[in-house]
Amino acid sequence: MFKLAFLYLGAAVLLPNSVFGLWPIPRNLQLGTTFLKLASSFDVEINFNDAPQDLLDAVNRTKVYLETDGLRRLVVGRGQNDSTAIAQALELSHLTISLSSTIAPRSIAEEAILPLGTRSESYSLSIPSDGSPATLRADSTLGLFRGLTTFTQLWYDFEGVTYTYQAPVKIVNDTPAFPYRGFMLDTARNFFSVADIERTLDAMSWVKINMFHWHVVDSQSFPLDIPRFPELAAKGAYSSNEIYSAADVNDIVSYAGARGIDVLVEIDTPGHTAAIADSHPEHIACNQASPWSQFANEPPAGQLRLASAATTKFTTELIYSIAKTVPSTLFGTGGDELNTNCYTQDAQTQADLSSSGRTLEQALSLFVQSTHKSLAALGKTPVVWEEMVLEHNVTLPETAVVMVWISSQHAASVAAENYHIVHAPSDYFYLVR
Amino acid sequence: MLPLLSLSLLLAATPALAVWPVPRQYSTGSTPLRLSPSFSIKLPGVDNPPSDLQEAISRTKSYLHKDQLQALVPDRGASSAEDIENAKTLNTLTLTLSTTGPIKSISEEAIADLESRVEGYTLTIPADGSGASLRANSTLGLFRGLTTFGQLWYDLNGITYTLQAPFDIVDSPAFPYRGLMLDTARNYFPVEDIKRTLDAMSWVKINTFHWHVVDSQSFPLVVPGYTELSAKGAYSSAQVYTPADVEEIVAYAAARGIDVMPEIDTPGHTSIIAKAYPEHIACFEASPWSSFANEPPAGQLRLASTATTTFTTGLLEAVASLFQSKLFSTGGDELNSNCYTQDNATQADLAAQGKTLDQALDTFVQATHAGLRSVGKRAVVWEELVLDHPVTLANDTIALVWISSTNAAAVAQKGYKLIHAASDYFYLDCGGGGWVGENVLGNSWCDPFKTWQKSYSFNPFANLTEEQSNLVLGGQHLLWAEQSGPSNLDPIVWPRAASSAEVFWSGPGGDVDTSLPRLHDVSFRFQQRGVDAIALQPLWCALRPGKCDLNA
Numbered sequence: 001m002f003k004l005a006f007l008y009l010g011a012a013v014l015l016p017n018s019v020f021g022l023w024p025i026p027r028n029l030q031l032g033t034t035f036l037k038l039a040s041s042f043d044v045e046i047n048f049n050d051a052p053q054d055l056l057d058a059v060n061r062t063k064v065y066l067e068t069d070g071l072r073r074l075v076v077g078r079g080q081n082d083s084t085a086i087a088q089a090l091e092l093s094h095l096t097i098s099l100s101s102t103i104a105p106r107s108i109a110e111e112a113i114l115p116l117g118t119r120s121e122s123y124s125l126s127i128p129s130d131g132s133p134a135t136l137r138a139d140s141t142l143g144l145f146r147g148l149t150t151f152t153q154l155w156y157d158f159e160g161v162t163y164t165y166q167a168p169v170k171i172v173n174d175t176p177a178f179p180y181r182g183f184m185l186d187t188a189r190n191f192f193s194v195a196d197i198e199r200t201l202d203a204m205s206w207v208k209i210n211m212f213h214w215h216v217v218d219s220q221s222f223p224l225d226i227p228r229f230p231e232l233a234a235k236g237a238y239s240s241n242e243i244y245s246a247a248d249v250n251d252i253v254s255y256a257g258a259r260g261i262d263v264l265v266e267i268d269t270p271g272h273t274a275a276i277a278d279s280h281p282e283h284i285a286c287n288q289a290s291p292w293s294q295f296a297n298e299p300p301a302g303q304l305r306l307a308s309a310a311t312t313k314f315t316t317e318l319i320y321s322i323a324k325t326v327p328s329t330l331f332g333t334g335g336d337e338l339n340t341n342c343y344t345q346d347a348q349t350q351a352d353l354s355s356s357g358r359t360l361e362q363a364l365s366l367f368v369q370s371t372h373k374s375l376a377a378l379g380k381t382p383v384v385w386e387e388m389v390l391e392h393n394v395t396l397p398e399t400a401v402v403m404v405w406i407s408s409q410h411a412a413s414v415a416a417e418n419y420h421i422v423h424a425p426s427d428y429f430y431l432v433r
Numbered sequence: 434m435l436p437l438l439s440l441s442l443l444l445a446a447t448p449a450l451a452v453w454p455v456p457r458q459y460s461t462g463s464t465p466l467r468l469s470p471s472f473s474i475k476l477p478g479v480d481n482p483p484s485d486l487q488e489a490i491s492r493t494k495s496y497l498h499k500d501q502l503q504a505l506v507p508d509r510g511a512s513s514a515e516d517i518e519n520a521k522t523l524n525t526l527t528l529t530l531s532t533t534g535p536i537k538s539i540s541e542e543a544i545a546d547l548e549s550r551v552e553g554y555t556l557t558i559p560a561d562g563s564g565a566s567l568r569a570n571s572t573l574g575l576f577r578g579l580t581t582f583g584q585l586w587y588d589l590n591g592i593t594y595t596l597q598a599p600f601d602i603v604d605s606p607a608f609p610y611r612g613l614m615l616d617t618a619r620n621y622f623p624v625e626d627i628k629r630t631l632d633a634m635s636w637v638k639i640n641t642f643h644w645h646v647v648d649s650q651s652f653p654l655v656v657p658g659y660t661e662l663s664a665k666g667a668y669s670s671a672q673v674y675t676p677a678d679v680e681e682i683v684a685y686a687a688a689r690g691i692d693v694m695p696e697i698d699t700p701g702h703t704s705i706i707a708k709a710y711p712e713h714i715a716c717f718e719a720s721p722w723s724s725f726a727n728e729p730p731a732g733q734l735r736l737a738s739t740a741t742t743t744f745t746t747g748l749l750e751a752v753a754s755l756f757q758s759k760l761f762s763t764g765g766d767e768l769n770s771n772c773y774t775q776d777n778a779t780q781a782d783l784a785a786q787g788k789t790l791d792q793a794l795d796t797f798v799q800a801t802h803a804g805l806r807s808v809g810k811r812a813v814v815w816e817e818l819v820l821d822h823p824v825t826l827a828n829d830t831i832a833l834v835w836i837s838s839t840n841a842a843a844v845a846q847k848g849y850k851l852i853h854a855a856s857d858y859f860y861l862d863c864g865g866g867g868w869v870g871e872n873v874l875g876n877s878w879c880d881p882f883k884t885w886q887k888s889y890s891f892n893p894f895a896n897l898t899e900e901q902s903n904l905v906l907g908g909q910h911l912l913w914a915e916q917s918g919p920s921n922l923d924p925i926v927w928p929r930a931a932s933s934a935e936v937f938w939s940g941p942g943g944d945v946d947t948s949l950p951r952l953h954d955v956s957f958r959f960q961q962r963g964v965d966a967i968a969l970q971p972l973w974c975a976l977r978p979g980k981c982d983l984n985a
């Protein structure tokens with residue numbers, strides 16, 4: 001159980017509007033006004049043994065960014081006015097990185113997937129203005145990675161010289177105010193290639209976003225190729241080219257992990273599942289029913305037969321088999337926008353309810369508990385949309401993480417039920433128009 | 434001017450045709466037909482056809498071969514495989530130019546007087562594989578027909594086919610002006626981006642590129658005799674349009690049936706000119722900018738100064754010499770009078786001449802327009818110069834109506850021809866939030882986002898009498914680039930800009946229900962041709978016309 005950290009902007013010595021390029025703005029930041037440039041022999045020195053491969057790769061990427069970003073300062077003249085200062089600037093030849101602990105370091109990817117609240121992302125960075133080596137220290141390789149990210153944001157280009165104008169830089173224990181800083185991508189309504197996802201993961205890492213919430217399937221398509229259930233993607237993907245194979249998922253998870261990003265896969269249930277009917281019509285109620293607005297929030301309609309034992313078993317196995325293949329301690333089971341009319345009109349569901357003597361709400365709770373139990377068996381924590389707490393009588397584990405989306409104001413109601421919250425408010429953060 | 438047919442009546446009578454804009458008269462069938470591997474396009478009656486027509490023919494054949502657009506149905510056409518394989522083959526499309534006298538190239542036709550352009554064509558494709566024929570009275574008409582022909586074909590397993598033969602199409606535009614405006618001053622767009630946009634425009638028969646090339650934030654145009662303007666005013670030496678660039682763009686456009694109408698917006702929107710000629714600009718970068726301009730930085734031409742008037746006239750004439758179009762816009766929007774009230778030089782000039790600001794503005798505009806006329810150009814202005822200022826304008830001046838679609842009536846009442854550029858329908862930049870800083874609520878002035886359906890519903894004759902309706906030349910979508918650049922050019926323009934393309938080619942009154950599947954089709958074809966149109970809906974919906982409608 002972790003305590004909610006209080007947000008504070010730290011003891012920044014310089015006025016906020018003088019801090020350029022650093023985003024998010026580091027906590028405990030001090031900047032100067034001295035020009036400093038990278039020596040042509042600039043190198044990063046690792047001060048410990050057994051540096052994991054993904055840290056070495058991150059160091060390489062850092063050096064590539066320093067060499068190739070080529071970003072000219074955003075001022076009129078793009079740095080021309082400082083050409084003399086740049087020419088006369090002292091040179092920085094080394095960045096030395098070290099870990100506080102002497103235990104064998106874990107990889108960035110291992111650190112990135114630790115349970116929320118136990119991750120160590122803090123670092124301290126010092127860049128003297130006299131050209132003596134810059135130092136980056138952290139408690140974990142993940143913290144070092146965060147520090148390297150910050151380091152790359154300090155340098156500009158002028159006629160091939162890589163320089164900063166803000167030395168000396170002193171950051172003492174930059175650490176995130178919140179452990180969950182995510183970005184959600186829906187790859188079901190329209191497909192996104194692995195290359196597009198990886199480019200997005202890179203961009204996320206540049207602003208220290210650490211969670212990729214992958215809303216991978218939905219009613220319109222099922223692009224996830226699950227070895228145990230190949231028919232789901234075979235029939236439900238838009239095409240055989242618009243699929244994420246098991247290898248693709250591994251690649252994405254590795255790519256993310258190496259960039260300090262934990263991948264939270266969401267299989268939204270029991271609503272938002274029409275695409276499953278393409279291969280398993282027996283499990284879906286009101287598949288493509290018309291008019292769709294009476295059966296779903298958007299077309300096509302189709303929801304899992306949550307009162308059916310067979311469907312509950314199917315869904316539980318489906319979620320289990322996917323969750324097993326991804327390393328995150330979190331797994332999304334969705335739970336938004338349930339349409340009850342869909343179930344009222346579904347003879348099969350009505351039959352199941354009457355034979356089991358349950359209400360829809362009771363059946364829903366058992367359905368959700370079943371899928372969540374399989375996650376628990378894997379040591380994973382379920383992540384659900386707010387309706388599971390606010391609109392339904394579902395038994396959730398204490399540790400469940402709830403995504404508040406309908407309105408930012410619902411956070412209070414979810415918090416009143418004592419669940420952890422992730423803010424995903426449609427009135428602030430939805431990127432659609 | 435052909436009588437306007439009601440689009441929805443037309444479409445109800447015949448099966449949906451994916452051609453965009455929808456031809457004004459057409460019939461289709463349900464017979465499969467495919468292109469033979471040796472398919473060719475012939476132009477038998479013309480010795481030495483213009484090279485741009487030959488290139489257009491080549492491009493058409495290339496599209497037929499490379500589009501490889503699979504039908505927008507769930508199985509992408511797989512269930513029609515047998516029908517397609519057994520289909521008759523079409524071997525030839527024969528082009529006929531029904532004109533007497535010397536043959537003009539597409540490029541020459543594209544820049545003819547607006548009111549006398551000839552863009553119509555007739556396209557016939559029999560179902561039995563016997564030769565298809567395309568006839569027109571001009572090479573430009575042939576080009577429009579080739580564009581239509583290129584939109585009829587789909588791909589299945591490497592076969593280029595249609596399921597809708599025979600085709601009988603008689604087509605011509607409802608309005609002579611169908612444009613797209615691009616602002617290359619707030620943010621720069623490389624020549625390649627402009628050329629790609631010209632290609633896309635031609636695919637939906639847009640015929641005018643309104644190039645808002647300079648403004649207060651930057652001056653990328655290299656003008657012979659005035660090179661200091663771009664030397665000091667462009668964002669960088671790499672972010673300019675040289676005369677060679679302009680020539681390339683104009684030629685590229687003309688070969689695609691597009692007239693390039695430049696705009697040098699005056700006397701407002703000229704702050705950047707002060708970098709090279711500070712003597713000609715009032716309230717340069719004055720603060721707070723909102724007291725002096727509609728957006729930062731402030732700066733307007735000293736319109737009461739004879740020297741400035743002479744300077745501006747010379748500049749406009751120099752720019753005019755770079756362009757082939759008969760049309761030239763001098764802008765004239767968003768004049769800020771406080772800027773002039775606070776400008777000593779302007780006040781001194783006004784006092785010396787005994788003029789009011791509006792009188793001086795009149796003199797200024799008359800001088801610049803006379804200069805343009807002397808080099809054969811016809812002036813186009815923003816509505817303020819007709820509606821908000823008592824400026825004397827030549828009878829053939831064209832007004833761009835932008836502040837609100839309802840202002841068209843006021844412009845028409847004064848007897849000027851007009852182009853619809855309504856911010857409440859056609860501004861592509863709206864809905865992206867306010868772009869100025871320190872604006873916590875962050876809404877843009879022209880919220881909300883203008884959906885394709887909104888612009889598609891535009892009525893060019895609203896509030897106009899029948900006689901005034903004759904003054905409507907057409908209309909356009911516009912991209913103001915305060916919040917846009919090359920990285921979002923395609924998705925922010927397409928396919929929305931296609932909606933005005935259809936309103937002004939096919940006529941207003943189209944039905945969004947039946948047009949959506951067709952718009953998906955043209956949008957997907959754009960993507961096949963390398964233009965990154967944005968997704969309108971989930972792919973699931975694009976493959977199932979009607980299934981994602983509100984009441985489906």
